[in-house]
Amino acid sequence: MSITLARRRVIPGFGLTMGFTLLYMGLIFLVPVGAFLLYTTTMSWETFWHAITQRQVVASYKLSFGASLVGATINLVFGALLAWVLVRYRFPGKRLVDALVDLPFALPTAVAGIALVTLYASTGWVGRYFELFGLRVAYTQLGVVVALTYIGLPFVVRTVQPVLEDLEAEWEEASASLGADRFTTIRRVIFPALFPALLTGFALAFARALGEYGSVVFISGNLPFRTEITPLLIVAKAEQYDYHGAAAIGTVMLVVAFAMLLVINGLQWWTSRRHG
Amino acid sequence: MNTFNQATRDGRDAGAPAVVDDGDLARRWQRATDEPAWLKAVLITTALIFVGLFLVLPLSVVLYGAFERGLAAWFEAVRDPDALSAIRLTLLIVAIVVPLNTVFGVAAAWAIAKFEFPGKPVLISLIDMPFAISPVVVGLIFVILFGSQGWLGPWLAAHDLRIIFAAPGIVIVIAFGTLPFIARELIPLMQQQGKEEEEASLTLGAGGLKTFWYVTLPNIKWGLIYGVILCNARAMGEFGAVAVVSGRIRGETNTVPLHIEVLYNEYMFTAAFAVSSLLTGLALVTIAIKSIIEWQDERQKRRAAA
Numbered sequence: 417m418s419i420t421l422a423r424r425r426v427i428p429g430f431g432l433t434m435g436f437t438l439l440y441m442g443l444i445f446l447v448p449v450g451a452f453l454l455y456t457t458t459m460s461w462e463t464f465w466h467a468i469t470q471r472q473v474v475a476s477y478k479l480s481f482g483a484s485l486v487g488a489t490i491n492l493v494f495g496a497l498l499a500w501v502l503v504r505y506r507f508p509g510k511r512l513v514d515a516l517v518d519l520p521f522a523l524p525t526a527v528a529g530i531a532l533v534t535l536y537a538s539t540g541w542v543g544r545y546f547e548l549f550g551l552r553v554a555y556t557q558l559g560v561v562v563a564l565t566y567i568g569l570p571f572v573v574r575t576v577q578p579v580l581e582d583l584e585a586e587w588e589e590a591s592a593s594l595g596a597d598r599f600t601t602i603r604r605v606i607f608p609a610l611f612p613a614l615l616t617g618f619a620l621a622f623a624r625a626l627g628e629y630g631s632v633v634f635i636s637g638n639l640p641f642r643t644e645i646t647p648l649l650i651v652a653k654a655e656q657y658d659y660h661g662a663a664a665i666g667t668v669m670l671v672v673a674f675a676m677l678l679v680i681n682g683l684q685w686w687t688s689r690r691h692g
Numbered sequence: 693m694n695t696f697n698q699a700t701r702d703g704r705d706a707g708a709p710a711v712v713d714d715g716d717l718a719r720r721w722q723r724a725t726d727e728p729a730w731l732k733a734v735l736i737t738t739a740l741i742f743v744g745l746f747l748v749l750p751l752s753v754v755l756y757g758a759f760e761r762g763l764a765a766w767f768e769a770v771r772d773p774d775a776l777s778a779i780r781l782t783l784l785i786v787a788i789v790v791p792l793n794t795v796f797g798v799a800a801a802w803a804i805a806k807f808e809f810p811g812k813p814v815l816i817s818l819i820d821m822p823f824a825i826s827p828v829v830v831g832l833i834f835v836i837l838f839g840s841q842g843w844l845g846p847w848l849a850a851h852d853l854r855i856i857f858a859a860p861g862i863v864i865v866i867a868f869g870t871l872p873f874i875a876r877e878l879i880p881l882m883q884q885q886g887k888e889e890e891e892a893s894l895t896l897g898a899g900g901l902k903t904f905w906y907v908t909l910p911n912i913k914w915g916l917i918y919g920v921i922l923c924n925a926r927a928m929g930e931f932g933a934v935a936v937v938s939g940r941i942r943g944e945t946n947t948v949p950l951h952i953e954v955l956y957n958e959y960m961f962t963a964a965f966a967v968s969s970l971l972t973g974l975a976l977v978t979i980a981i982k983s984i985i986e987w988q989d990e991r992q993k994r995r996a997a998a
Contacts, residue, residue, distance in 0.1 A: 426891050428900035430807045433799040437815075440796045445822055445868050452833040455843060494742045501739040505732055513740070515983040516747045522922065522975035523751075524929025526949040527968040530956050531750040534757065541749060566746050585725070592725050601725075627826025629932035630949070634956065647828040647932065654835055654936055663836055666829045677824045681817055 449670070456667045459660055467664035472640055473649060479557060480646040484625035487564035491621045495572025496614060502573070503580045521570050525630025532563055533635040555637030560645060563632040568621030575617035576610055579687070583609055612687035619683055623676040627669065754972050757965030769955075769963035770970065777943045778951035779970075781859065785947065786927045789867045793923050797874025798916070802908075805882035806890065816879065822871045830868050831936025834861055857939030862947065865933035870926045877919035878912055885911050914985045925978045929971055 456464065467473070501507075502514050520528065536543040536553040546553050553559050583606065591601040629647040636643040646669060653662035727735070759766055769775060800819060804812060822830070836842045838855040848855060855861045889911070893903040909916075931949040938945040946954065948971060955964035 426894050427806050427887055428894075429802060429904075430809075433803040434807075434809075437796065437800040437803055440792070440799075441818065441871070444864070444871060446818075448833050448837055448868075449825075451837055451843065455836050494739070497735060498739045498742065501736050505736055507736050511983065511987075513743055515979050516743060516751075518979045518982060519747050519751065519975065522925050522978040524925075524931060524949050524952075524968075524971045524975070526931040526952050527754060527929070527971055527975075528750060530952065530964055530968065531753045534961070535749055535753050541753065542745065566750070569746055588725050598725070598727060623824060627824075627829070629826065629828045629935070647826050650826075650828045650832055651932075651936055654832055657841055659836055659839070659841055662832050666832045669826050669829050673824045673826065673829075674821075677817065677821065680824075 452663065453667065453670070456663050459664065463660055464664045464667075467661045468668050472644070473646070473665060475641045476644050476646040476649050479560060479642075479644065480626055483557060483560040483564050483645070484568075484622050486561050487568050487625050488618050488622035490561075490565045491568045491572045492614060492618045495569065495617060495621075496576055496610070499573045499576040499580055503577060517570050517573050519570075520567050520631075525567070525628070526634075528566060528631040529563070529634035532566060532631060533559070536562055536635060554635050555639070555643065557643055559635040559637070560632055560643060563635050564625040564628060567628050567631050568625050571620040571624065572614065572617030575613045575620065575687075579610055579613040609690075612683060612690050616680060616683040616687055619676065619680050623673065623680065626676070627673065751972065754965055754968050757961060758969035760965075761962050765962055766966045766969070769960075769966035772963070774943050774946070774954075775948075775951055775963075775967055778946045778948045778967075781862075781944075781946070782928050782948045785859065785863055785866055786924055788863050789870060789927050790920060790924050792867055793871055793874055794916075794920055796871065797878050797919060797923075800875045801878035801882045801912075802904075804879050805885075806887050819872050819875050819879075822868050827865075827869055827930065827932030828936060830865050831933040834864055834868075834937055856937050857941065857945060859945065861937040862934050862945065865937050866927050866930045869930050869933050870923045873923040873926060874916070874919035877915045877922070881912050881915040882908070914988070918982055918985055921978050921981055925971075925974050928974060 459467075498513075498517070502510065502517075533540075533554050535541050536546070536559060538544065538547045538552060538554065540554070543553050551558070553562055587605050587609070588601050591605045592598075596604065627647060629645075629651070632645055633648055636645065636648075638644050638648055646665060650662050650665050650669070653659075653665070800815075803809075804816065835856055837844055838848060838861065839845050840849065840856070842856070855864070889907050890903050893907045894900070898906070928947075929949055930947075931953075934947050934950060935953075938947065938950060940946060940950055940954070942954065948967060952964050952967050952971075955961075955967065
C-alpha cells in the first residue's frame, strides 16, 4: 500500500491535466448539452409531444431508422467479408484496399454527398446501369441507403479485423482435427469468436448512420414523407426559427444517441472480456 | 496421424495412414483449415466490387469532375474570391480548433493513462460522446443557446456580440465535433505504455515538463501526429453542424464544405468538384499517413519478435 502511494506521488500534473480536461469538456459540450436539455424541459409536454409526433416527423424517423438498419446490415455482411479477405488472403493491391477503408472517415461528408449523387444519378457512372433494370437510386429511399452504407463502411471492418488477426490458428486446427469440415469450423469456431466484434461494428455503423447529414442530403432529394431524414428536418426547422420543434426532435435524437453509446460501450466491454 | 485421417472427408486412407505421402497430407490438411482457391477468388472479387462501388468510384468521380475541364478551369474555381474567402475562414478555424483539441487530447490522455481515479470509465465514455451526437444536433444546441431567438440571444445582441451566423459559432461547433479524435488516439497508446519510463526519468531528477518532452512525447509521437492530422481533416470537412450555425453568408461565413454545397446547388459542378478535390487530397494524405504509421508499427513488432 505504502509503495503504491509513494508511486502515485512521483508523476506530477494530475490536478493540472484533469482540471483542464474537465474545464474544456464542460465549456465545449457538457454545459451546452445540459442547457439544451434544460431548454427542452421549458416546453409544455403537449408542445413537445406534438412536435415529435407530427406525421412528417414520424415518416422521417421511419426512413432514418429503416435506412440506417439496412445500411448497417449491408455493412455487417460486406464488412465481415472485407475484414476476412484482408486478414486471411493475399492479393495485389491489398494494402491499398486496406488503407481506402478509412476514406469515409476522412473524406468530408459534403464531398461524399456530391460524389455519390453524381455517381448514382440516372446518367451517372453507376446509376445508368441501375436504370437499365428500371431502378432509380438518386432521389429515392434507395439513395439514402447507399449514402448510409458508405458512411458506415469502416466500422465493421475495423472492429472485426483486429479480432480476426488475433484469432489463434490452433482453434481452427483443433476443430479440423476433431473432424469438422471447413464450413462447420467457420460456423462453430470462427463465427462465435467474431460475434461480439460483429455486433459492435454493426451498432457503430447504425449509430453513425442515424445522425448523418452531409452525405445524405444531396442524394436523397429531400421529399417530405418520402426521402426526408430526421437530421434534415432539424435543419429545416432551425432555419425557419421553429426552435421548439427543432429542439424537441433534437432531444429525441440525443436520447437515442446516448442509448446507442451505452449499448456500444456494453458491447465493447463484452468483446474485450471474450477476447482478452 | 489418426486425427488427420478423421479430418479427411472421403476417408480414403483411413486404414492405411503409413502410405500417405507428404504432398497428399498437406493438401488434405489445407482442405480442412483453408478455403478452396475458387472460393477465395469469389470472396476476394466480391469484396473488391463492394470497395469499388462504395470507395473507389466516389473518389474517382470527384477527381474526374475536378479536372474534366482541364487545369485552367480547376485554377479558376479554386482562385475564385468566394472560394478563397472560404479557404481563409476554414484555415483560421482549424488554426484555433486543432491546437485546442491537441492540448485537450494530451491532457486527457495524461490524466487517464498515468493516474487511477474513480469514474475513469465514465470519463472515457464522455470523451466519446461528441462522436455519437449528430452534427446537426450539435449545431442546433448552440443556435438555441446563442441564436437571436435563443436563451442568451438578447444579452449577446445588447452587448453587440455575434456568435451564431459568425466565426465564433463555427469554431465552437467544430471544436465540439472534433474533440474526441486526438484523445482517442492517445489514451490507448499511453495506457499501453504504462508509466515506468516516466517514473524512472522523474526519480533521476528530471522535472515534469522535461519528462513529458523527452520521455513521453517521443513514445506517443506517431499517434499524436495521426490524431492531429485526422482532427484537422475532420475540422476542415465538418458540414452538418456548420450548416446550422453559419447562416451561409457568402464570402463571410461560408467554410469550404459549405462553399461546395453552394456551387453544387448552383449547378457549377466543375467548380464544386475542383474545390472538393482540395479536401479530397487532404483526406488521402490523412489515410496515407495512417497506413505508413501502421506499417512501421508492424515492422517494429516483427523485428521485436525476430
